[in-house]
Amino acid sequence: MTAKAKKNDGTLCVPIMDDMTIYNAQSLKETLLGYCVPGTRELQLDLSAVTEIDSAGLQLLLLLKAEAHKRGFTLCLLRHSAAVLEVFELLKLGTYFGDPIVFPANWKKA
Amino acid sequence: MSDINPALETFAQEVDELLTAMEEALLGLEGMPDDADCINSIFRAMHTIKGSSGLFGFDDVVAFTHEAETVLDRVRNGERAIDAELIAVLLACKDHTAQIIQHFLFNEDEPLPEALQQQSRTLITQLIGVLAVAGGMPSTQQEKADHFEVDVNTTDSSDNWVISLAFKQDALRNGMDPLSFIRYLQTLGKIIEVIVTMPTLPRIEDMDPEDCYLNFKIAFNSSADKKTIEDVFEFAEDDCDIHILPPNSRQEHYLQLLADLPEDQVKRLGEMLVEIGALTEKEVANILHEQREEEKAETKPLGEMLLEKNILQQPVIEQALKKQEAVKQKINKESNYIRVDAAKLGYLINLVGELVISGAAMRLMVDKHGLSDVDDVASTMSHLVEDIRDTALQLRMVQIGETFTRFQRVVHDVSKELGKQIQLQITGGESELDKTVVEKINDPLTHLVRNSLDHGIETPEERVQAGKPEKGVIQLNAYHDSGRIVIQISDDGKGLDSERIVAKAVAKGLIKPDQVLSQSEIYNLIFEPGLSTKEEASNLSGRGVGMDVVRRNIEALRGSVSVDSELGQGTTVTIHLPLTLAIIDGFMVEAQKERYIIPLSMVEECVEMSSDEWQIDEVQHYVNLRGQVLPYLRLGDFFHNNKKHTKAQRESLVVVRFGDTKAGFVVDELHGENQTVIKPLGKLFENLNGIGGATVLGSGDVALILDVQGLIQHAKKRVTPALALL
Numbered sequence: 001m002t003a004k005a006k007k008n009d010g011t012l013c014v015p016i017m018d019d020m021t022i023y024n025a026q027s028l029k030e031t032l033l034g035y036c037v038p039g040t041r042e043l044q045l046d047l048s049a050v051t052e053i054d055s056a057g058l059q060l061l062l063l064l065k066a067e068a069h070k071r072g073f074t075l076c077l078l079r080h081s082a083a084v085l086e087v088f089e090l091l092k093l094g095t096y097f098g099d100p101i102v103f104p105a106n107w108k109k110a
Numbered sequence: 111m112s113d114i115n116p117a118l119e120t121f122a123q124e125v126d127e128l129l130t131a132m133e134e135a136l137l138g139l140e141g142m143p144d145d146a147d148c149i150n151s152i153f154r155a156m157h158t159i160k161g162s163s164g165l166f167g168f169d170d171v172v173a174f175t176h177e178a179e180t181v182l183d184r185v186r187n188g189e190r191a192i193d194a195e196l197i198a199v200l201l202a203c204k205d206h207t208a209q210i211i212q213h214f215l216f217n218e219d220e221p222l223p224e225a226l227q228q229q230s231r232t233l234i235t236q237l238i239g240v241l242a243v244a245g246g247m248p249s250t251q252q253e254k255a256d257h258f259e260v261d262v263n264t265t266d267s268s269d270n271w272v273i274s275l276a277f278k279q280d281a282l283r284n285g286m287d288p289l290s291f292i293r294y295l296q297t298l299g300k301i302i303e304v305i306v307t308m309p310t311l312p313r314i315e316d317m318d319p320e321d322c323y324l325n326f327k328i329a330f331n332s333s334a335d336k337k338t339i340e341d342v343f344e345f346a347e348d349d350c351d352i353h354i355l356p357p358n359s360r361q362e363h364y365l366q367l368l369a370d371l372p373e374d375q376v377k378r379l380g381e382m383l384v385e386i387g388a389l390t391e392k393e394v395a396n397i398l399h400e401q402r403e404e405e406k407a408e409t410k411p412l413g414e415m416l417l418e419k420n421i422l423q424q425p426v427i428e429q430a431l432k433k434q435e436a437v438k439q440k441i442n443k444e445s446n447y448i449r450v451d452a453a454k455l456g457y458l459i460n461l462v463g464e465l466v467i468s469g470a471a472m473r474l475m476v477d478k479h480g481l482s483d484v485d486d487v488a489s490t491m492s493h494l495v496e497d498i499r500d501t502a503l504q505l506r507m508v509q510i511g512e513t514f515t516r517f518q519r520v521v522h523d524v525s526k527e528l529g530k531q532i533q534l535q536i537t538g539g540e541s542e543l544d545k546t547v548v549e550k551i552n553d554p555l556t557h558l559v560r561n562s563l564d565h566g567i568e569t570p571e572e573r574v575q576a577g578k579p580e581k582g583v584i585q586l587n588a589y590h591d592s593g594r595i596v597i598q599i600s601d602d603g604k605g606l607d608s609e610r611i612v613a614k615a616v617a618k619g620l621i622k623p624d625q626v627l628s629q630s631e632i633y634n635l636i637f638e639p640g641l642s643t644k645e646e647a648s649n650l651s652g653r654g655v656g657m658d659v660v661r662r663n664i665e666a667l668r669g670s671v672s673v674d675s676e677l678g679q680g681t682t683v684t685i686h687l688p689l690t691l692a693i694i695d696g697f698m699v700e701a702q703k704e705r706y707i708i709p710l711s712m713v714e715e716c717v718e719m720s721s722d723e724w725q726i727d728e729v730q731h732y733v734n735l736r737g738q739v740l741p742y743l744r745l746g747d748f749f750h751n752n753k754k755h756t757k758a759q760r761e762s763l764v765v766v767r768f769g770d771t772k773a774g775f776v777v778d779e780l781h782g783e784n785q786t787v788i789k790p791l792g793k794l795f796e797n798l799n800g801i802g803g804a805t806v807l808g809s810g811d812v813a814l815i816l817d818v819q820g821l822i823q824h825a826k827k828r829v830t831p832a833l834a835l836l
Binding site for chain 2: 022025026028029032033036054055056058059060062063064066067087090091092093096
């Protein structure tokens with residue numbers, strides 16, 4: 001469900017191709033854990049394909065952020081989908097993750 | 111106190127009350143050393159006594175109380191912590207103050223005797239000595255302030271609700287999505303800030319993605335009330351700890367509402383807070399539940415728990431408590447007492463008694479002459495007379511609690527003296543009974559409590575050996591039961607040793623060696639004169655005089671006393687007493703042309719005495735009352751043994767109950783309810799079997815009031831030996 005592309009400088013850029021919900025939380029965790037390997041300096045997650053995210057998905061993201069801090073690599077979230085944006089907005093999480101967020105012009109209406 | 115002037119008399123009474131309050135507060139402090147109310151009450155006592163004594167020129171009292179006041183002031187200001195030692199000294203000071211005031215009341219112009227002066231000096235040294243040893247302790251208030259953590263969110267974001275949600279591990283698995291609740295919350299107002307925390311953050315390897323680790327703290331701006339906000343999370347209730355702290359602006363709103371609450375009755379803290387909307391009923395229920403769970407440990411007051419859990423801000427709780435106190439005081443003030451001479455009250459009760467009798471006489475005349483138009487007036491009047499009677503009797507009713515609390519001191523002092531650890535538990539202190547009865551029950555009660563202290567409760571070492579907690583418990587309990595008051599004194603001490611009682615009773619010649627007695631009969635032997643099982647007499651009890659006096663005193667009040675015990679587990683003494691000695695509701699019956707009164711409260715039912723229905727056993731005197739063996743007594747035969755029994759065409763069976771025992775009285779006629787003014791029988795008839803008193807009927811005739819308890823015993827005695835053979 002995910003593809004990865006590794007660059008030489010230790011930057012890992014992966015799109016998340018599935019929903020981030022309780023239903024696939026288990027496999028998602030395994031996947032994400034797989035990225036937390038030594039040598040990774042930056043993990044970029046492309047969230048554009050996440051059509052649905054719930055508390056289970058959110059807490060994985062939060063945990064990953066904490067883990068990144070602990071292991072000394074950077075977690076970047078890219079191309080937040082509308083669903084992710086809605087949750088981030090709801091919980092005012094934008095500043096916590098500190099990633100540049102691109103709001104689509106009509107995201108509120110959607 | 112006839113020779114002292116009225117002002118002094120008031121002073122004496124005031125001092126008495128203050129000192130009693132002080133003693134109570136001091137003993138209360140033993141349990142809760144930080145109770146500001148208690149400390150204030152002690153200070154107030156000393157302060158007021160000092161002031162009043164100054165007015166009368168009792169300089170020695172002023173000098174002494176001044177020292178005590180100084181110490182207490184320091185306690186109040188938190189410069190001095192209160193401990194057992196100080197409490198002991200203050201108790202001694204309280205006694206001493208009473209003594210010197212007593213001295214001046216009766217010998218106004220004489221100087222204080224040397225002994226008392228000496229004692230004053232000793233106590234003052236002790237007070238100051240105690241003070242010097244432990245000065246400068248932190249005040250209780252400061253300590254409390256340290257404990258209370260001010261939530262950052264409550265102070266800076268002044269106008270927001272602070273909602274804390276701590277989801278439990280299984281929340282997600284149970285289908286909860288915390289986000290959806292927060293989304294829904296948005297419909298009620300604006301979410302200002304959300305802090306997401308994961309307090310039990312696991313290592314990512316150990317994390318179970320299906321567990322919920324999320325906690326939210328939400329600053330929320332909304333005009334909705336607490337209940338509405340709580341309802342948002344209704345479905346999450348089981349999977350989430352929810353705390354909703356109202357915004358500060360709400361707080362002012364609550365304070366306003368609190369101030370506006372009507373002051374007509376004392377409410378519980380929880381009720382008040384629910385009423386103004388600061389708490390929801392659910393929250394109160396949860397907290398109370400928690401409070402009960404913690405019962406084993408120290409139970410905290412509701413207010414403190416609310417603070418700790420951060421459910422409400424301190425000012426609101428403080429205000430609510432203040433309000434509660436204010437209402438209490440107001441009600442106390444409103445129900446202010448008027449001091450009435452007891453003799454005047456007694457006279458009033460007597461008059462009411464006469465009124466009841468002449469009311470009955472009038473009733474009789476109205477019936478006799480068939481004056482139907484007077485009839486209405488007469489019934490109205492008899493209703494009023496009944497009300498007057500009840501009210502007049504109510505005047506003399508006092509709560510037994512005050513008598514009970516006096517024993518706190520006895521227990522405190524005696525347990526110290528005996529080196530035992532004993533706690534006194536009081537329940538049912540609000541039960542009321544006639545003042546004359548209360549006064550007369552004090553001595554027997556003291557005796558019984560001292561007995562429990564001395565004989566009942568073991569020393570801490572013995573208790574530990576027996577596998578019991580070190581601290582012994584004595585319970586005083588009171589409750590109303592069928593028109594009587596029941597007082598129980600129980601302890602969890604070593605109980606009565608029936609073998610030793612029997613041996614002693616045989617030695618004293620009270621029973622024959624081969625006599626067969628039931629357990630309860632054996633226990634009740636301790637009320638016989640000259641029986642004590644304590645090997646050595648102490649100065650408290652054990653000389654074998656006393657229990658018989660206790661029984662005599664109680665029986666003189668038309669009461670009864672019994673004892674039950676379990677070896678090693680404890681002893682319970684139960685006292686039954688009539689509520690009043692003056693007027694009762696009676697039930698009038700007739701047998702052999704003689705009228706008898708049975709106290710109405712003891713009458714269970716009246717049935718026809720028909721032999722087909724109840725299988726009457728004429729020989730052994732019992733009936734089968736719906737499957738129950740009920741001994742019966744023919745009142746006519748009992749009181750007129752020599753008269754020949756003339757069979758009336760129809761007899762009735764009045765079933766009476768006393769405590770657990772029941773019996774039936776067979777009578778010729780039932781006359782129904784009757785207000786009975788109890789007139790004591792003359793000295794000559796005092797020991798009549800089965801008669802407790804007499805009353806004058808409207809017709810001028812005399813009816814005898816039955817001693818139900820005695821008669822039941824009698825009826826049972828006639829049955830049991832025969833039944834034993836069956």
